[in-house]
Amino acid sequence: MRYKLLQEGDIQVCVIRHPRTFLSKILTSKFLRRWEPHHLTLADNSPTGYMENSISYSAIEDVQLLSWENAPKYCLQLTIPGGTVLLQAANSYLRDQWFHSLQWKKKIYKYKKVLSNPSRWEVVLKEIRTLVDMALTSPLQDDSIHQAPLEIVSKLLSENNNLTTQDHESIIVAIAPLLENNHPPPDLCEFFCKHCRERPRSMVVIEVFTPVVQRILKHNMDFGKCPRLRLFTQEYILSLNELNAGMEVVKKFIHSMHGPTGQCPHPRVLPNLVAVCLAAIYSCYEEFINSRDNSPSLKEIRNGCQQQCDRKPNLPLRLLHTSPDLVSQEATLTESRLKPVIVTSNEIHVEVERNNTANQKMTAGVGNDSEPNLIDCLMVSPTCSTISIELSPQADRILGCYVEILKMLSDYDDWRPALASLLQPIPFPKEALAHEKFTKELKYVIQRFAEDPRQEVHSCLLSVRAGKDGWFQLYSPGGVACDDDGELFASMVHILMGSCYKTKKFLLSLAENKLGPCMLLALRGNQTMVEILCLMLEYNIIDNNDTQLQIISTLESTDVGKRMYEQLCERQRELKELQRKGGPTRLTLPSKSTDADLARLLSSGSFGNLENLSLAFTNVTSACAEHLIKLPSLKQLNLWSTQFGDAGLRLLSEHLTMLQVLNLC
DSSP: OOOOOOOSOOOOOOOOOGGGOOOOOOOOEEEEEEOSSSEEEEEEEEOTTTTSSSSSSGGGGEEEEEOOOOTTTEEEEEEEEEEEEEEOOOHHHHHHHHHHHHHHHHHHHHHHHHHOOOHHHHHHHHHHHHHHHHHOOOOEEEHHHHHHHHHHHHHHHHHHHOOOOHHHHHHHHHHHHHTTOOOOOOOHHHHHHHHHHHHHOHHIIIIHHHHHHHHHHHOOOOTTHHHOOOOOHHHHEEEEEETTTTHHHHOOOOHHHOOOOSSSSSSTHHHHHHHHHHHHHHHHHHHHHHHHTOOOOHHHHHHHOOOOOGSSSOOOOSSSSOOHHHHHHHHHOOOOGGOOEEEEOSEEEEEEEEEEEEGOOOOOOOOOOSSSHHHHHEEEETTOOEEEEEEEEHHHHHHHHHHHHHHHHHHHHTTTHHHHHHHHTTTHOOOHTTTTHHHHHHHHHHHHHOOOOOOOEEEGGSSSTTOOOOHHHHSSSSSSTTTTTHHHHHHHHHHHHHHHHSSHHHHHHHHHHHHHHHHHHHHTTEEEEEEHHHHHHHTTTTOHHHHHHHHHHHHTTTTEEEEEEHHHHHHHHHHHHSSOOSOOOOEETTTOOHHHHHHHHHHHOOOTTTOOOETTTTOOOOGGHHHHHTTTTTOEEEESSSSSOHHHHHHHHHOOOOOEEOOOO
């Protein structure tokens, strides 16, 4: 039978009875009992004041169940110096609960005393094994039953730093059974981390730590409440990477956490793994980030770090939003100041190279008091210094290991939506995003997002909210991470346009910020970019006549562009014919009509007067929206019981400005 460990206030009143011959004092009144860390307190309710002082657990010589003939029912006998105390419970279950709780408290106090002053380690190890066996065989059910021995061992290890490696491993093996269902306390996590760093190839790491880390990843809810659990998990994965097979062992571990099926049964595994990866990547750049000399604040970035004496030691690093004062200062730099400067920290060497021809091109705006966004802080203009970050060998290994884990996570279809959502806010330091090796390795993860047909995945390429940049901007031409002349950018645009982002707003943002790269890729024959340019012309996104002519010239310079431009011209002629005044004002399609039937009907004549169109109970989908937006006079549209979806509604909302009634029943 299992019992709950008694806590403070669990028992309020107990009656103590015993014949005079067995007691040193006659106790016949009711007593209030409450629990304290090291004492059993019995306070008398009667005016005589018996048992006013607490009984220490160390003073309890023995605890027995009362079993003599004709003895009172449900009693416990406590043997203390100078007498015996009988506790009577209401039933046998409550009596046994008291019995096991008192025994547990007494033994824990004994082990704390014995292990606080170790003499011989072989004796200490034997006592630890006995303590673990006692915790495993106890009938009590409480978190402290297993946590108390772990805390005792944790304190023992923290106070004795002169143990040999063999002693370390013997203690770890001894407490391993308790770790199967319990998280290690913080001090014990520190001890485990040290062992992983000093002996990464030890069999203890594989045999003992693996189930512990698996339990942490499956059940931990918040690393913020216990960061040492995260640090232990991080060191464990690094120790796996130090084995001969290296990343293959890490890959097998990740696969074991996911499981053999297509759906991981543990929802906490992915967020915990991502948290470990983010913390490890941050640690690679941590000293550089924490150094005020090397990491300008947003205010310093905005002000352009105008004064050389503002920051000590002098770091010639300039980002965007440079002031005119800085222009004059840069122009007067001597040639000795233009040489590359190496800024060294314990982990990172930052090489800042000067471009002395860039001073003539500085045109940064002045007077903008708004905080620069993330990509503005990273994108170094032609006038600014180019940053080359070189990590130490150890930091480079850590970075490579955890970026590789992010790649592995992106390969699982069921994890990809949650992973994309977690990475959408770009949760990496700006120093990492300015590091070419990091962005080049992370590109694989972004490609996996761009190849996924699910909207919940590839929509995370865009920013979290308006005014913030996302992976789409970071890996687009001109972004700090773009190293492929826009191939990934074209892939992202293709998947976004293929879902529900074929909107005027999206095209307008491309026209304002990425028109040059779009035209360059279209000139190289990229079909997605050719389609983008055609849509810009069709939706009248471009107002400037010269820019329109330049786009037309770009389209006509390739075979695919010429063909799509001719199709655009043909659609424009049909649109003019369709929008010519005339035709019916009301039109109802027969039930079971399809998108092709609607297109065939609208291409048969003029519908410039059409104001009421009913597609109720037809089989039309969002694809027919491209034909509906060509009806300029449409005021009422009935889509009752159709397969028309969100993508089509976005098009209608942007183009049918005269629409007054829309039935989506």
